Amino acid sequence: MTGSHPYLVVIATISTLVSPLSCQNVSSGETGTKLNGSAVDFDSFREHFHRMYEVNGEEFNRRHLNFQNATKRHAYLNSLSTAPQSAKYGINRFSDLSQKEFRGLYLRASADRAPLFSGLKTEGLPAKFDWRDKAVVAPVQNQQACGSCWAFSVVGAMQSVHAIGGSPLAQLSVQQVLDCSFQNHGCNGGSPFRALTWLKQTRVKLVPQSEYSYKAETGICHFFSQSHAGVAVKNFTAHDFSGQEEAMMGQLVEHGPLAAIVDAVSWQDYLGGIIQHHCSSQWSNHAVLVVGYNTTGDIPYWIVQNSWGTTWGNEGYVYIKIGGNVCGIADSVAAVFL
Incomplete structure (x- = not known):
């Protein structure tokens, strides 16, 4: 950039x-x-x-x-x-x-241009919704000094959608994506969309994290046989929801947690609360997982899981005001289908 x-x-x-x-x-x-x-x-x-x-x-x-x-x-x-x-x-x-x-x-994520969302808004959405309440969101992880946020957001979405489908919630291997997604650059950064395209095209199955643990550095790709158990991506959608954050709420409720690419420069100093300022759109540099929203208070907000450990922000989460595309939260948003 x-x-x-x-x-x-x-x-x-x-x-x-x-x-x-x-x-x-x-x-x-x-x-x-x-x-x-x-x-x-x-x-x-x-x-x-x-x-x-x-x-x-x-x-x-x-x-x-x-x-x-x-x-x-x-x-x-x-x-x-x-x-x-x-x-x-x-x-x-x-x-x-x-x-x-x-x-x-x-801040090593890059964003590929997503088409404007042209679908219909979901009617009758709840005033608040949080996938954590359904026990399908894995614990906050820590990427450490490695620009792997792009991989964490994709894997976070996959493991949640897998659990929403009825499987036990299990952490999948971020390191496998980091090492094997050849169109990306490992700890030097990457794009969630390119990682999802790679997963869809190759039908690579992500194995559990326990089988391919996170090292916070780029390594050599380990291959597994097609018969090896794992989780594969069938498809994904990527859209720009700027000006249509209510439609993005519908996608979250219907399809599960969403991988989003944001401007997180001001997050270096964030301690907690709802971000309403100091965040631009169109300057994407960090990938996160949107797991819920809350519109019941004076300030409606997105609930966003980060990958900087639980000692950052709201126990590893950041709240971003809904409306106005704060932090570019709606610029590039992906839903995963398994």
């Missing part, structure tokens, strides 16, 4: 931070509270997150500068998020990364 990201430009302007371009719950809110109070300093951050760099060494000074820049960003982001349920931004485990480092490590 080239050009200047609008979020980065705004932050550079506001906090005099020059940001180059760059795939934790309100319980991490507990972390945020401890580290964002009057006693906040770099020492307590290093102690809390077990950072071992040598005091006053080159890396220490660089990380300290990143940390100081992060606190400036948080002040700006929180100044615009004043409603009670609004997103909160603060210190988390990414706070000593520059924005360029964060993008390079975690």
Whole structure:
């Protein structure tokens, strides 16, 4: 991706931070509270997150500068998020990364253009719906320092749809997709749509994670015989639901959790709450799994599973306002059929 990201430009302007371009719950809110109070300093951050760099060494000074820049960003982001349920931004485990480092490590998804959705809206949708309530969503995973979000979103959708069809919920191998989806680039990034196209065309069966464990690095593809048990993709749909998020709600209810590609630059600093600002569309860089929605409160929101572990955000989840295509949540959305 080239050009200047609008979020980065705004932050550079506001906090005099020059940001180059760059795939934790309100319980991490507990972390945020401890580290964002009057006693906040770099020492307590290093102690809390077990950072071992040598005091006053080159890396220490660089990380300290990143940390100081992060606190400036948080002040700006929180100044615009004043409603009670609004997103909160603060210190988390990414706070000593520059924005360029964060993008390079975690935001490695690419989006292939999806056609505008032209189907009918589903009538009579419930006011709230969450596939987790039906015990068909696997626990939050942690991609670690590997740009594998594209694979996690695809595998998350597959294992949920498999469980919705009546099979026991089982975690499938993300590493198998990472190693074998030849049109993608492993830990250096990829596209959920290209991964789904590969799965559909080859009819490769994903094996359980217990048979092909996650390594957080790209490895050599392991092949299994056609008789080996696993889960294969029959088909998938990919659409742009911008301006039609109610139709996207219908797809979620009818077909299961959806793989979506979003702009997650501001998520480096997210602690919890509903994101309503600081997120652009058309700058896709991260893949996630949309598992539900809630329209009963003042701010309707999507419930989105991320792959950065349970200590990030709302126990590994992020809430994004419905309407306005916040974070580009509706730009590129895939439903899986097994």
